[in-house]
Amino acid sequence: AQSVTQLDSQVPVFEEAPVELRCNYSSSVSVYLFWYVQYPNQGLQLLLKYLSGSTLVESINGFEAEFNKSQTSFHLRKPSVHISDTAEYFCAVSGAGANNLFFGTGTRLTVIP
Amino acid sequence: EAGVVQSPRYKIIEKKQPVAFWCNPISGHNTLYWYRQNLGQGPELLIRYENEEAVDDSQLPKDRFSAERLKGVDSTLKIQPAELGDSAVYLCASSYPARNEQFFGPGTRLTVL
Numbered sequence: 001a002q003s004v005t006q007l008d009s010q011v012p013v014f015e016e017a018p019v020e021l022r023c024n025y026s027s028s029v030s031v032y033l034f035w036y037v038q039y040p041n042q043g044l045q046l047l048l049k050y051l052s053g054s055t056l057v058e059s060i061n062g063f064e065a066e067f068n069k070s071q072t073s074f075h076l077r078k079p080s081v082h083i084s085d086t087a088e089y090f091c092a093v094s095g096a097g098a099n100n101l102f103f104g105t106g107t108r109l110t111v112i113p
Numbered sequence: 114e115a116g117v118v119q120s121p122r123y124k125i126i127e128k129k130q131p132v133a134f135w136c137n138p139i140s141g142h143n144t145l146y147w148y149r150q151n152l153g154q155g156p157e158l159l160i161r162y163e164n165e166e167a168v169d170d171s172q173l174p175k176d177r178f179s180a181e182r183l184k185g186v187d188s189t190l191k192i193q194p195a196e197l198g199d200s201a202v203y204l205c206a207s208s209y210p211a212r213n214e215q216f217f218g219p220g221t222r223l224t225v226l
Contacts, residue, residue: 004155032213043117043204043217044156051213090155094213099144100169101215103155 002027002093006104013081014112021076021107023065023091030096033074035065038088038106047089050074051096061085086111115139117218119205125224131193134221138186138207146215147180147190148204156204162188163210192223200225 003026013019025031032051036044048059055067065076074091091104118137126132138145143164148156159178161169164185173180177196182188192199202222206215 009153034213036217041219043219044206045217046214049214092155099161099208099213100158101156103157105153105155 004104025093034092036090119218129194136205142207146206150202
């Protein structure tokens, strides 16, 4: 089985500052990794994913995450955050080729003007 | 492309009452998921359908929860009778077969009084 740990439940950061949201996973098999974002009163939206290939993956709105197999991590980063990035961010893992997603408990990112 | 549709968005009931949630997945998505998201937690899978077949219902509390997807398209999740601990957001998601990207609906927020 797979599991995900998001150590930071809340991360406040000033606008235009960099941010890193941490995600560590546990699995005995090859994995796929995902970051989802949830805005208030909305469903989850896929932000980015790692399936194979390059360990650095990017989203269209400036976020990136790097798959680190040795450290079993998939941390999410952005060099300069905007007010609109305020949301809940969930890291998720599935077994490679499997359908079921296992989510972390989420990190609430609050961008301070 | 229309997204995953869920109704109702909000539901308030008294304990011991029945409640049902409806989900219409994205057209062409044969795989449908129901998740429960407790406050401050990540989503947890309740049941996964491949077309009409429930292929993973190991986390569904079968004493009070039931689900159906009769024609392999939309789905209904039912709780009877509801308990206080069932208060949560119930999320529906869908995906193409053997594809890892799941698309989520906005969820139904259930409050049991």
